[in-house]
Each structure stands twice: as structure tokens, then as C-alpha cells.
Amino acid sequence: MATRRRTARNGREGEAREMSDRITDPATEAFVAHRNLLFTVAYEMLGSAADAEDVLQETWLRWVEVDAEQVRDERAYLVRIATRQSLNRLRTMKRRKEAYVGPWLPEPLLTAPDVAEDVELAESMSMALMLVLETLSPTERAVFVLREAFDIGYDEIAAAVDKTPAAVRQIAHRARKHVDARRPRSVVSVSETRAVLESFQRALETRDLKGLLDVLAPDVVVVSDGGGVKQAALRPVIGAERVVRFVTTGLRKLDATLTVGRSVVNGSPALLLRLNGEIDGVMAARVEDGRITGLYYVRNPEKLTRVEFETSLTLR
Template sequence: MTDDPFVVHRSLLFTVAYEMLGSAADAEDVLQETWLRWADVDRSQVREPRAYLVRAVTRQSLNRLRSLSRSREDYVGEWLPEPLLTSPDVAEDVELAESVSIAVLTVLETLGPTERAVFVLREVFDMPYGEIAEAIGKSQVAVRQIARRAREHVAARRPRVQVSRSEKQAVVERFLTALRTGKLQELLEVMAPDVVLVTDGGGLVAAALEPIHGADAVAPILARANRVVDALETTTVWLNGAPAGRIEFDGTPAAVSLEVEDGRVTRIYVVRNPHKLTRLDELADLAR
């Protein structure tokens, strides 16, 4: 039924789960579990279906996040969120676009499960403290304290400067051109001296196991990428609400997201883990 509240609010529910988990695959599993539970609910007893479903997805996401914590600790190399193909329209909602950015999702990964849930529900979806308290099984006083700590934690680590879409797109295109041509000087010019490269191969494909710091170290690595494959193709795409890049190494895809400041790249996130690249051809439907 198209008027079923679960169907009506599915995009919102997926976005909540994705922001809490950083994984579209895990978010879909949470939605499936929530749907099965929703199917058994007496709808006549549910006064506010939207709030009820958000609480249900939050609880399922928390359970999933806690069960995933050990596997992420054992993850080979750096763990990055699963990139999502989005339309440029997502960027129109600035707060939503920022909250689903690879940069912010990576910061959220440094929060504990409860702190992450509170931050997402309060800061992104503006849920009342009382509803959050009910969703996570804490008092309102505790939720307010958790929200403050999480907000301060994220604020200290999120990108310092917000740039316009047009500026970021121009820098992304310059970076991808330099990467495609493999010209060292062009790569150095488009990157900040203190740039950081983070790559995620999941132990399945070649990737640095730790972040690489500094343009003098990063640029030669990127320049070599052009020479070690027969064909390197780059395309500007929209990932997680922002201009980004899709790279094909001899037909094998990778996703590249950038942080930009003062016209130069300050941070490069490269996802090569094939399990996280299955949605690069499928437009994600995100909503608040």
C-alpha cells in the first residue's frame, strides 16, 4: 500500500539508519527488520506513525551498531563510510548534505553508539529530547548531556570551512584532471601542503593501511596511480550530497570524496573496498 506510513517515510527512515551506521547495506537490513516488526503492530494504537517508526529504526540501528563495533575494530586498514550516489538536489538542504558527507560520517564514527544516535536525531533531524530519550532508553537529562558532549566532539573535528557547491566542483574537477594526467606539479598545486589521504580497501584491494600526510608524500602516490594501470578514467559525480569523483582503474571503480578549503584539497577519501561500491550506479533517496 502506497499510503502505508512505512512506505511514505521510507526515505527518512533509510537516512536515519544510514547516518547512524555509515553503511547503506546495514541501513537496508535495519529497514527490513523494522518493516517486519511494523507488519505485526496494531496500527490503531500508534498515534504518530512517523515518530514511532523513527524510534523503531533508531533502536534497530543501535543494536546493529553495537554488534558491528567489534568487526570494525578488526577491519583491515582505515574504515570509511559507504559512498552513495545522490542527486544535486540533496545539496539544496545544506544541513542534510553536510550530515551525510563522507567527512562528517567519518567523524561520527569516532562517537560511541549512543552518542551517535543522539547527535543524529537531535542535530540532523531535530527530534525532541523526550522522543530521543524514549528511543534510546535514557532520561531526558541524560540525553541533553549526551547531546552536548557529542555536539562538542563533532564540532572540534568536522571540516572548519564550508565552501560553495560551485567552488568545490571546480576544485574537484581540477583534482580529477591532475589525477588522470598524472602530472605531479598539477597535483601539488591543487592540494594544500598539509593534505591527508585516507584510503579504504577493506583488505580486499590495495590501499594504505594508515592515513598519509602531506602533499609531498601524497602527490607522488597519486601520480603513480596513473602509470601502474593501463587505463585510468575519472568522472565528476555527486556523492553524499557533494561534488566528488568516480575513478575506474582498468574498469575497477573507486569513489573519491574531497574536503576543500581556500580553493585547495585538504583531505582525500578514497573508497576501493568493492563491497562498499555496489551503489555507485543507483541514486540514493535521502530525506529529513
């Protein structure tokens, strides 16, 4: 089923690319000009690049039916369409996630190094924050993303989510309060995150148990996503000693050569793990006070299709 879905999606994407190459009308130009923005909006709402691409296709199909003369702001109108399509898909994804085997993590994206220098973009794309967004309702998530990440006005958001501006303000306040209570206490610099991950990498490669304990916070949490396809913990692993046992036990079971490389995923430093040269997973981290407080390990092969080529993202 997954193969058929990828084939169909690739066919739709190919048709869209051919259409963009073939047609140079204003509607197409406007869509292409805002494509990266629309993808970023959809991805931050969904946490899935595959579903975000489907939203782009659905947005395009609706956009070409719009009377351009009635559109005053193309960017706002396109974001409105993409938001509505994302909300529809969020409700569908909820059923999929309920049947998902083990913890669900966002699909990691390889991003350009300069994304990490854009503090607002990097924070909004981080695994830690996107997991917090999973605890919001679909409408709360849409309002929070549009307001906090993209600085879109309340009137525009109201049109996108079919609420009054007053209601949107209340939703935004509630969502912000919810997120602020769960997000990292402070924004950690790229250099600090990179240094902590490098220490973790060295300890991992040398099987240095003390080194692992030194870089992990006492209450560290590991969330691993295998999707029922790859082996992963079915529940979060909590506590430094338990995490070290979990990691070292997994390494002992491997009948393969492990190599660990550095990458930039979702705008933050990350580790790319390979077994016998084949990608096994991506590991992102949440760092606070010089130690790792959260590790997010994505092993599900369906979610690893965008870790070897860069995805273009933008908040504008």
C-alpha cells in the same frame, strides 16, 4: 560469505517489495511513506547502506506487530524502532570494524544533484562528517544524528535510546562539542568544491605534479579503503608531497587505462575512477580555503554497489 549475504539480503528486499505491492493496509502505507527517512536515519548512524537496508527490514517486521491504535505519531514511532535497531547493529559493526583490513570509510551513495543544494542534508551526509561520527559512542552518535540532522525533540530521542530527556540533553551537548572540534571549520559551497575537484581531476589525468601540489593543502590527508580486497594504504597518508608520491606511484603501477568521471556522492561533488571501463573506486574530498584538506578513496568492491544508481534520501 559476502555473496551469500547479498543473496539473502536481496531475497528479503524482494519479499518486502512484493509485500508493499500486495498489501495496502495503513501499516504498510505508513512504512512506505517514511521509508526514505528511515533509510537516511539508519545510514547516517551506520555509514553502511547494506546494514541500513537490513535495519529497514527489521524495522518493518517489528512495525507490523504494533497495535496501530496505540500509535499517536507514526513517523516518531518508526524512527524510534529504526534507531533501536541501528544501535543494535552499531555494536555488531564495531566488532567487524576491529577486524577490518586498513582504514574503514562509509559506503558511498550516488545522490541526486539537488541533494547537494540542500545544505543541511549534504553536510550531514558528507564523508568528512561521517568519519567524525565514527569517533562517537553508539548512543552519542544516535543522539547527535537525531537531534542535529533530523531536529527530533529530546523527549522523542529519549524514548528511542532509552534515556531520560535530561540525560539526552547532556549527551547531545557532549557529542556536539566533540563533533564541532573535528568538523570542517566552515561549509564550502558546492560550486567551490566542484571547481577544486575539477582542478584535481585535470592534474590527475595529465600527471601534472605541480598541479596536484597546487590543489592540495600542505597538511592534506588521504584515507583509502580497500577492505583487504583492493590495494590501499593501511594508514592515512599525510602531507601534500607524500600524497602526490602515493598517487603517482599508484598510477605508475596500473597496467590499465584510467578514466576519471564526475559524480555526486553523499550530496557532494566527487570523482568516479574507472580502470579499463570498470569502476575502481569513488573519491570524495574535504575542501577548505580553496584547497583539498582531505581525500577519501573507497576501493572496496563491497562498498561500490550504490554508485551507479541514485539513492533517495531525506531529513523529513
